[in-house]
Structures are given as C-alpha cells and as structure tokens.
Amino acid sequence: MVTGFLSLFLIDWEANNVAKTILDGNLVSKAIREDLKKRVDLLKEKNVTPCLATILVGDNPSSETYVKMKGNACAKIGMESIRIHLPENTSTEELLEKINELNENPKVHGILLQHPVPAHIDERLAFESISIKKDVDGVTSMGYGQTALGFGKYPACTPAAIMEIIRYYQIPIAGKHAVVVGRSPILGKPVSALLLNDDATVTTCHSKTTNLESILSQADIVVAAVGKPNFILGDWLKEGAVVLDAGYNKGNVGDVDYDSCYEKASAITPVPGGVGPVTISMLLKHTVIAAEEM
Amino acid sequence: MVTGFLSLFLIDWEANNVAKTILDGNLVSKAIREDLKKRVDLLKEKNVTPCLATILVGDNPSSETYVKMKGNACAKIGMESIRIHLPENTSTEELLEKINELNENPKVHGILLQHPVPAHIDERLAFESISIKKDVDGVTSMGYGQTALGFGKYPACTPAAIMEIIRYYQIPIAGKHAVVVGRSPILGKPVSALLLNDDATVTTCHSKTTNLESILSQADIVVAAVGKPNFILGDWLKEGAVVLDAGYNKGNVGDVDYDSCYEKASAITPVPGGVGPVTISMLLKHTVIAAEEM
Structure with missing residues (x-):
C-alpha cells in the first residue's frame, strides 16, 4: 500500500465546501516506484531480478513508443526487461510459440503482449495463451474472472x-x-x-x-x-x-x-x-x- | 434460440397502457427441453449420450433435493447422469481427485459440484479444478471471465x-x-x-x-x-x-x-x-x- 503526504490530500467528502484536489498521477507513481525499487533490491539479494517481457508485433509507432517506455521504466528501478519485436507478417502460431517460450522461461516473471496486434492474428487466442502466473497485464479471461470474483492478483x-x-x-x-x-x-x-x-x-x-x-x-x-x-x-x-x-x-x-x-x-x-x-x-x-x- | 407463442407475449414497451405479462418459467423450460430432447436423440444416433455428473458432499437435505431434481430432469429428456455422493468428512484433496476423475472420463460431458460444500473444504479450489470444457454450471473463474468478456459458452x-x-x-x-x-x-x-x-x-x-x-x-x-x-x-x-x-x-x-x-x-x-x-x-x-x- 502506498503511503506518504496523505493528510495533505484528504478530501472532506461530507462538507459542502469541498476541497479541490488534482489527483497527481506522477506523485502516486513516484511513491509506488520508490517502494518497488526497495523490493527489487531485496529480490536481487536473493539472485532474482524481476523481468518483464514485452512483445510487439508489427510497426505501429505509438505501440513502439509504449513498449520502449515500459522497458525504460523497468530499467529505472533495477528490473530487467526483454523486448521482443516480431515482424508484421508473424502468424498466430508463431506468436503463440514465442509466448509459450516466455511462459517456460524461468527468468521471465511477466509477459505483456502490446495491443493491438495486426488484424490477421487471433489476439484473443494469443492473450489466452499467456500463463496466468505471468499475466501481469490482466488480459487472460482467467485473470479477468479472478479479478471480478475478488481474488485476482493482476x-x-x-x-x-x-x-x-x-x-x-x-x-x-x-x-x-x-x-x-x-x-x-x-x-x-x-x-x-x-x-x-x-x-x-x-x-x-x-x-x-x-x-x-x-x-x-x-x-x-x-x-x-x-x-x-x-x-x-x-x-x-x-x-x-x-x-x-x-x-x-x-x-x-x-x-x-x-x-x-x-x-x-x-x-x-x-x-x-x-x-x-x-x-x-x-x-x-x-x-x-x-x-x-x- | 427458443421460439413459440411469442406474439402472444410481446410487451408493448412504448405504450402507456402496458400489457401485464407473467413470465412463465415452466413454459420457457418446456420449450427448451423439447428442443433438447431432439438434440439428445440426434446425439444418441451417433452413440453419444450426454451425461451430467453431479457431486454432493455431505448431507444437506436441500442440496440432496436439488441434486435429485437435476438427475431426474436429465432422465426425462434421455440424458444420463452420474450422482456422486461423498461423505461430510471428505477432504479437499479427495474432492479434487474425484473431480479430476470426472474431468478425464470421456463419458461425462458436464460436472456440477453442488454448492455449498462443508466448511472445511476449499470450495473455490474445487470449483477451479473443473475442466473449462465441462464447467456447465459456470463456476470456474475462467468460465466467468469468458462470459463477462463475451465469449463464454456456459x-x-x-x-x-x-x-x-x-x-x-x-x-x-x-x-x-x-x-x-x-x-x-x-x-x-x-x-x-x-x-x-x-x-x-x-x-x-x-x-x-x-x-x-x-x-x-x-x-x-x-x-x-x-x-x-x-x-x-x-x-x-x-x-x-x-x-x-x-x-x-x-x-x-x-x-x-x-x-x-x-x-x-x-x-x-x-x-x-x-x-x-x-x-x-x-x-x-x-x-x-x-x-x-x-
């Protein structure tokens, strides 16, 4: 749970003269990442480096930017990331094979398949093939179901x-x-x-x-x-x-x-x-x- | 899709003098079961008899009644059913084993674990262990997720x-x-x-x-x-x-x-x-x- 500076931002819901608060995502984000950095350091002491694998299929420029941002964010808190960039004409089967490889790679802890994939790929099938243990982006139907039923992790x-x-x-x-x-x-x-x-x-x-x-x-x-x-x-x-x-x-x-x-x-x-x-x-x-x- | 007698029951939503309709579940049910009976007959011609396995753990009398009703309903349309009644002191592991047996039994097409199970059993774990292909009661988190995301079968x-x-x-x-x-x-x-x-x-x-x-x-x-x-x-x-x-x-x-x-x-x-x-x-x-x- 994130803490810090909370009292400054308390919203006096009941009062009529409601305080105006700008919900500062950068501030929340900073608090989360400071906490995560400590946890990453602890993991590294146990020889575990949290690693996010991102998969980008095709050459959508905004997707490329997003994936790059995610990789950079990993690096800043001491995490590893693996960027996999597959060509536009990748088949569903080839994508599934790559996802399966990452599912089985013990060094990879989270898998993110950047949405959207090219139209000829069965995106749902690809999402579903991500191991529930590595579905850190919450895209599988099982992950969604666990979240909705109240015991989802991601x-x-x-x-x-x-x-x-x-x-x-x-x-x-x-x-x-x-x-x-x-x-x-x-x-x-x-x-x-x-x-x-x-x-x-x-x-x-x-x-x-x-x-x-x-x-x-x-x-x-x-x-x-x-x-x-x-x-x-x-x-x-x-x-x-x-x-x-x-x-x-x-x-x-x-x-x-x-x-x-x-x-x-x-x-x-x-x-x-x-x-x-x-x-x-x-x-x-x-x-x-x-x-x-x- | 169920049809029949529909025009009699159309609700004139826009009009102010709204027709009063009693939504007759027995009528809907009859239409569904007539349709199902035909489909069961067709399956039997191919030597497949749809079979529902119900699992009851313990001696809750209303649960016993529900399970019996379900078995009888199967019989009436020519389906098979298997009723498994486990003692109150069944462990989670024993229940999981039984479910797994049914998952692997090619003669069983649907599995229903009667809710509630005795308090010492991990009901969620038991539900989750039902194969998605046989989760005809929609209790798994994957089944729930598929339903919510719009492609659930059951x-x-x-x-x-x-x-x-x-x-x-x-x-x-x-x-x-x-x-x-x-x-x-x-x-x-x-x-x-x-x-x-x-x-x-x-x-x-x-x-x-x-x-x-x-x-x-x-x-x-x-x-x-x-x-x-x-x-x-x-x-x-x-x-x-x-x-x-x-x-x-x-x-x-x-x-x-x-x-x-x-x-x-x-x-x-x-x-x-x-x-x-x-x-x-x-x-x-x-x-x-x-x-x-x-």
Missing part, C-alpha cells in the same frame, strides 16, 4: 492504476455510486468489477446508453474510459464528483473536458499526468509481485 | 436462465437500464455481465448500496438476486418495469414482494414457476452443448 493495469489513485488519496468508495463510461475488456469492465468489489454501487455505461447525462448527474465517482476526446462535460456532473480520466487521445487529451469538469469536481485526474504514469507503475508492481511469488 | 445457470426468459419473451434490453440487486459470483455478477453484453446500461447494487430505492425507481429491468424474502417492494419500482426474481427463500418465496411488484410491473416472474425451472433447463442445455462439441 488486474488489467489501467483499472489497477485507477484503484491505486483512489487508495492513495483515500477517496471513500463503499456505498458511493460509481459510474464507469466504457466497457472494454481491459478498462471499463475490469474497473467496474474492482469498484464493485470495493463496495461501490456501480453503473457501467457505453455507446448504447440512452440517458448518460442523467446517470452521470448521480455519480459520486466517474471513470471515463470511452476513447472520445473531451467527451464528458462538467455540466453533466454532480457537484463534488471525483473524476478519473483513463482516456488518452491524440494531442494529449483525455475523455473528460478538463476545464468544465474541474469546476464541478472535488477531485480530478489531469491528462497527461493522471492515470497514465500510474498504469505503467502497476505493470512494474505486478511483475515484482510475480517475481516475489515465483 | 454462463452460470441462473443468469443464463434469466437471459433465456428475456429472449423468449422478446423483452428489449439494448439501451435499457437494468438494475441487478446482488453481487454473488454465481448470480449478481454474471447476470450483470450478460445484461451489459446485450447492451443494457447496468447498475449492480448490494448490501452496501445506500440509495437502492432511488436507483430501482429508474430501472427498466430489475433482477432480484439478494436472498431476502419479499425484499423488493412495488413502491420502489418504475411503472412498467420488467421484474426477474431469482430469489428462492424458505416457503417458496422470492426476493420480490410479488403482489405489490405485480401491480407496478409490465412483466414479472412468479416464484415458484419463474426463474427456477429454467435454471435446471439451462444446466441440461449446457451439458447437451458440451456433448455436441466433444
């Missing part, structure tokens, strides 16, 4: 990051109404499950939702995971809502219209510098845990 | 029954607000996931929900899965709501206060004769599918 990293921010800032969840906008397998669905397990009343909205504004106007906690820039407007929110923006659109823009939502919210994540940096930290954290448990 | 049977009733009566779901009261791993959580996958906006409520009445008053579809007799009152519902009562409490009483909810609802399942009989039919259906796919 939830998908962005949902895990959102929960970590909520814990760091001691935002109360139990009995609160959380509204998640989005239902993707790596974001909207698992974050809904995690909020529910922490006793929020959870509503999951999506493209077919007909009364989004009315539902959002009741939300104590809003998670935006819809993939549309500046989509959620401050006018739609309840005064004092906590807003977590998991969107990351072109031009460093989130799913939330920041300025108008800032006015209404009691606490809000910026983009960039909100959920993003914590997401990578959760990937590191899951890999360190996997190494500790191996 | 959702838990009560949630599957609720969806089957909705389909049989052609109740529109897309864009509707479904409120599920309860979040158990075999009922509230998976039915929330199934409704979400069918494009409902889904709110999951539970014991920590602080404003249940206000949320229920907005629900187009209500699923009661809370395990408290006559808990949900008609006063809480929106006029014309569809009410699905998955509760089954002592004295044949559901979770829904039937008389008051009947007044408000456009459609409602009775207890008994609602979700219950369809649940057993879904167990049979999943086992037949497992046999067809083996």
Whole structure:
C-alpha cells in the first residue's frame, strides 16, 4: 500500500465546501516506484531480478513508443526487461510459440503482449495463451474472472492504476455510486468489477446508453474510459464528483473536458499526468509481485 | 434460440397502457427441453449420450433435493447422469481427485459440484479444478471471465436462465437500464455481465448500496438476486418495469414482494414457476452443448 503526504490530500467528502484536489498521477507513481525499487533490491539479494517481457508485433509507432517506455521504466528501478519485436507478417502460431517460450522461461516473471496486434492474428487466442502466473497485464479471461470474483492478483493495469489513485488519496468508495463510461475488456469492465468489489454501487455505461447525462448527474465517482476526446462535460456532473480520466487521445487529451469538469469536481485526474504514469507503475508492481511469488 | 407463442407475449414497451405479462418459467423450460430432447436423440444416433455428473458432499437435505431434481430432469429428456455422493468428512484433496476423475472420463460431458460444500473444504479450489470444457454450471473463474468478456459458452445457470426468459419473451434490453440487486459470483455478477453484453446500461447494487430505492425507481429491468424474502417492494419500482426474481427463500418465496411488484410491473416472474425451472433447463442445455462439441 502506498503511503506518504496523505493528510495533505484528504478530501472532506461530507462538507459542502469541498476541497479541490488534482489527483497527481506522477506523485502516486513516484511513491509506488520508490517502494518497488526497495523490493527489487531485496529480490536481487536473493539472485532474482524481476523481468518483464514485452512483445510487439508489427510497426505501429505509438505501440513502439509504449513498449520502449515500459522497458525504460523497468530499467529505472533495477528490473530487467526483454523486448521482443516480431515482424508484421508473424502468424498466430508463431506468436503463440514465442509466448509459450516466455511462459517456460524461468527468468521471465511477466509477459505483456502490446495491443493491438495486426488484424490477421487471433489476439484473443494469443492473450489466452499467456500463463496466468505471468499475466501481469490482466488480459487472460482467467485473470479477468479472478479479478471480478475478488481474488485476482493482476488486474488489467489501467483499472489497477485507477484503484491505486483512489487508495492513495483515500477517496471513500463503499456505498458511493460509481459510474464507469466504457466497457472494454481491459478498462471499463475490469474497473467496474474492482469498484464493485470495493463496495461501490456501480453503473457501467457505453455507446448504447440512452440517458448518460442523467446517470452521470448521480455519480459520486466517474471513470471515463470511452476513447472520445473531451467527451464528458462538467455540466453533466454532480457537484463534488471525483473524476478519473483513463482516456488518452491524440494531442494529449483525455475523455473528460478538463476545464468544465474541474469546476464541478472535488477531485480530478489531469491528462497527461493522471492515470497514465500510474498504469505503467502497476505493470512494474505486478511483475515484482510475480517475481516475489515465483 | 427458443421460439413459440411469442406474439402472444410481446410487451408493448412504448405504450402507456402496458400489457401485464407473467413470465412463465415452466413454459420457457418446456420449450427448451423439447428442443433438447431432439438434440439428445440426434446425439444418441451417433452413440453419444450426454451425461451430467453431479457431486454432493455431505448431507444437506436441500442440496440432496436439488441434486435429485437435476438427475431426474436429465432422465426425462434421455440424458444420463452420474450422482456422486461423498461423505461430510471428505477432504479437499479427495474432492479434487474425484473431480479430476470426472474431468478425464470421456463419458461425462458436464460436472456440477453442488454448492455449498462443508466448511472445511476449499470450495473455490474445487470449483477451479473443473475442466473449462465441462464447467456447465459456470463456476470456474475462467468460465466467468469468458462470459463477462463475451465469449463464454456456459454462463452460470441462473443468469443464463434469466437471459433465456428475456429472449423468449422478446423483452428489449439494448439501451435499457437494468438494475441487478446482488453481487454473488454465481448470480449478481454474471447476470450483470450478460445484461451489459446485450447492451443494457447496468447498475449492480448490494448490501452496501445506500440509495437502492432511488436507483430501482429508474430501472427498466430489475433482477432480484439478494436472498431476502419479499425484499423488493412495488413502491420502489418504475411503472412498467420488467421484474426477474431469482430469489428462492424458505416457503417458496422470492426476493420480490410479488403482489405489490405485480401491480407496478409490465412483466414479472412468479416464484415458484419463474426463474427456477429454467435454471435446471439451462444446466441440461449446457451439458447437451458440451456433448455436441466433444
């Protein structure tokens, strides 16, 4: 559990003159990584170096950037990483073979297959072939099921990051109404499950939702995971809502219209510098845990 | 997909003078079992007899009744069943061994471990050890994950029954607000996931929900899965709501206060004769599918 500076950021939920808090992902991330660095050092004393293997298929430039960022983040806290870059025309079978190799490699503690893979590859089959013990990115159906049923070790990293921010800032969840906008397998669905397990009343909205504004106007906690820039407007929110923006659109823009939502919210994540940096930290954290448990 | 008599039961959702429909589980169940009987006959022509293995541990009388009912239901449509009754003092290891035997028995297509098992047994470990191919009761975390991610073959049977009733009566779901009261791993959580996958906006409520009445008053579809007799009152519902009562409490009483909810609802399942009989039919259906796919 991350600690430090907490009292400065306590949100006085009950009071009417709600304190305005910017939920600083870099701060949360720094605290996580400082803790992880110590744990990595301890593991190294036992001759174990936590190692994340990333697999990139094809030449998507943003994917290349993401994978590079993850590798660099590993290095900064003393972890190892293996970057596997497969050509665009890799077949599903070849990818499965590579994943299986990593499953069986005792030096590898976590495996991340960078989404999306080229269209001719069966991405779901590839995800499913990752060993549950190394599924630090929470992409397998078993990993998802364990998370939703309340005993998962490695939830998908962005949902895990959102929960970590909520814990760091001691935002109360139990009995609160959380509204998640989005239902993707790596974001909207698992974050809904995690909020529910922490006793929020959870509503999951999506493209077919007909009364989004009315539902959002009741939300104590809003998670935006819809993939549309500046989509959620401050006018739609309840005064004092906590807003977590998991969107990351072109031009460093989130799913939330920041300025108008800032006015209404009691606490809000910026983009960039909100959920993003914590997401990578959760990937590191899951890999360190996997190494500790191996 | 079940068909038959549908036009008689179409609900005129838009009109103010909503037709009142009692969602007759026995009728839905009959249609499913007639279809299954034909499929069992076809399988038998290929020398395959669908077979459900049930495992009961200990001497809980209601569990004994449930297991017997399931076995009898198999026989009525020409399926086989194997009833395994283990003593109260069975260890987790002994139970796992038995499950593994059934996993490897090619004559067994579905395995049901009757919940609850005695407290000294690790029930979750036992559930997890059921082969995903034979998990016709949807209890494994992988089965749950596959269901929630939209490609599960065998959702838990009560949630599957609720969806089957909705389909049989052609109740529109897309864009509707479904409120599920309860979040158990075999009922509230998976039915929330199934409704979400069918494009409902889904709110999951539970014991920590602080404003249940206000949320229920907005629900187009209500699923009661809370395990408290006559808990949900008609006063809480929106006029014309569809009410699905998955509760089954002592004295044949559901979770829904039937008389008051009947007044408000456009459609409602009775207890008994609602979700219950369809649940057993879904167990049979999943086992037949497992046999067809083996």
